[in-house]
Amino acid sequence: MFTRPFRYERAERLAEASDLLRRYGEDAKVIAGGQSLMPLINLGLAAPHVVIDISRADQDGGPRTIGSDNGYLTIGTLVTHSRLAADQVAARMQPLLGAAAARIGNSRVRNRGTLGGSLAHSDPAAELPLAMVALGAEYEVSNGEQARYIRAEEFHLGFLTTPLEADELIISARVPSLGPGWGWAFQEFSRRDGDFALAAAAALVRSSGGAIVESRVAVGGVNDRPVRLADIEIALTGATTEEAADRFGAIRGIDPVSDTGASAAYRAHLAQVLVKRTVIEACQRSEAAHV
């Protein structure tokens, strides 16, 4: 609680935060909702010299909006998890995202925590990075002068590791909307409600005539980043809902850690169970979408 003093800078615009990052370099940390940074500061794990506050930036601007753009759902970086979970446009265009946001922490975390904060923090067990990888989203990032897009799968590089340059911020996320006939599911398992997930899974399935035509499946919490499971997506093609769970066994390509929370073997088991459950739930939603 008795944190080392730091200099506080409030950015009125996101571009101004990039200017400040260029000025202060590695001594500076950006704060939005603070739900990842403040625990690290309170526990003494982070001790920035400068904290750049973007939580009040662009009061009426794009960073705070959720919108629809040519079949894509666009979400501003400062949108809180509470808003994303309750938003009607998001629910209509890509319901998986709000369902994932509703599973984050507790209501206090969701009231302050922001989309950009969660994505840029890139915790391997976090809900939104997993959802974004499963959905094939991309992030608009900018240093205030130049913007670029980075695919979610190429953004979450490892434990708290991203390709963001020192002066870049996430501006928004662009998420493909749920296509006709697709079903979705998001599930996670944690020791206690609100705790970090030991494992989580997201699935999107499009079935036709009772059989899976295509799917997207990803797991979180078991590797140093969320991972898409191409092997399982291929194995699922042609399966009926009843067959889907039997089309794959142990999940390959994952490397869970053993820690005080759970053993690697238990995490691998959870991942397999959650993938099966989400695939079945997504199949059922896909079939219901045809009715």
Add this chain to the structure above:
Amino acid sequence: MSSPGSTDVGRSLAVHMTVNGRPITRVAGAHFTLLRWLRDVAGVTDPKYGCGEGICGSCTVLVDGAAVSSCLVLAAQVDGAEVATASGLCEPDGSLGPLQRAFHEHHAAQCGFCTPGMLMAAAAMLADGRPRSRAEIRSELHGNLCRCTGYGPIVDAVEAAQRAVRAASGPTGPTASAEAAR
């Protein structure tokens, strides 16, 4: 933007807030959390420091109506905000408000450390027209830890407070619809 320099690292700044209806302006370190600002600077000591990670909920306050962990927000970030803490739940004459009274009557506090946070988590629910069920109370309160009561009395108290608030708000807020929703 001001110019950089190590001399003003940790400089103080004035923060203004309306706490339980009372305007307060205090100068404090720019690195002070809202919790530290409330407790150590403004003398509002009902929110407690528990974990510092947003897990335990003992520092829960409402900022512009939304429940937040006051240990995870910098006071400077919420300059100008309306803050509500548990001591503000009392009646204008200083007697216990409906939530506080329900906690008292249902023995929902034992050591009392979690109580200010529990009260504010419950207050956020009631202000939102919730809870709709006992399960929703349990689900919502998973963000507030109590090591004494086993939670049962706390859930009872929130239910009782909701009934009391609805009864007091008259025919527009009938208990019947709440019962039907269960």
